[in-house]
Amino acid sequence: MPSEPFFELAPYHLTLAIGGLVVILAQWLPRLVSRREPAAAALMILFGAGAALLFPGAAPMPDPRQTPLPWELMSEMAVIVALFGAGMRIDELGPLRRWRPTWRLLGIAMPLTIIAVAWLGTGLVGLTLAGAILLGAVLAPTDPVLASDVQVGPPHQGREHPVRFALTTEAGLNDGLAFPFVYLGLLIAAEGLSPATWGTEWLLQDVLYRTVVGAVSGWLGARLLGVILFSVPRGAVLADTAAGVLALAGIVLCYGSTELVEGYGFIAVAVMGLTLRRVEKDHAFHRRLHDFSESIEHALTALLLVALGSALPRLFVDLTWTHLVVALLLLLIIRPLAGWLALLGTDLGRRDRAVMAVYGVRGIGSIYYLAYAASHVEFADEAEIWSLVALVIVLSTVLHGFSVGWAVDRLDEGEGKG
Known part of the structure; x- marks a missing residue:
């Protein structure tokens, strides 16, 4: 029997070692020049790509173009936890005028972004209409995971500057509100451009029913969980002792049950976080719950970013200069301009409007939407869309990650003067 080599580089163990090293370096290296870690996300992707080139046999995840399901499930869980956490961070919901920038970003900036990206997809990249609409829907939402640096602080900490409040609530709600456009792309891909056939069903089912059911389910789930945590039994409530x-089990229950009745689970968990935060709002359990969910969110995000980086050498095979032009137009012109136009007429200053308009970070949510679509319908332009979305995420994490420290400092300075 031939003896096996003493040092055997098993791909699985090599993947674990490289993944751990990448995450540690990405979190540690920025500390040499700054006390923040906003660049960690970009470094995890870039280091993951470098590791994949050096050790091609150590890919932690399969190619998303061929096997999208693992990407869908991991990114789904990360987004669920992040959306709930975004809702939990909001200490005060009122007054109602605080929400004006949020509604404008959701109702004006996001549709404008979808339309502009879809137009570029068909006119510049040459995608089919279904693929272009899907691309717009995938890239429109502000990511609740990677945008945390410009969001409000944890429960009871305050830091609810209008810019932070708007970006937190936008990121918490627009992932669910982008879903109707994902379904629109799926419908056109499956049945063609014939609104007379599927238009009414799309409006009533995918836009109205799923959205309302998601919001109601989130509210009910939070109220029921609030009773279990804070009210019954009155003498020994779980919130005083429970981890x-x-x-988190309640979050998963709310999401799963909402999806079972065909509602938008993303909207449900965001509304659940906002509502649960109002129950016994001064209780210390809210901060414990936020910190616990944030730890899970960070762990899942790190795994996904390293995995995305490791997939870049394969995804970028189909990359063209046209893709780069579209990505830069989205990040540097389309989203900033759409956000700026949406916020005209508000009482926000120029600096605040600029930060809200610019910092629409793209990330984990885009991975989920594209993996979800790829699992349900085969698109003719799927390889191109994956390449373009991956490029946008890389550029967004780099551009936003390395500049967010400066933007946050300007916000804090303005708040201090106010």
């Missing part, structure tokens, strides 16, 4: 895992 965050109990509430």
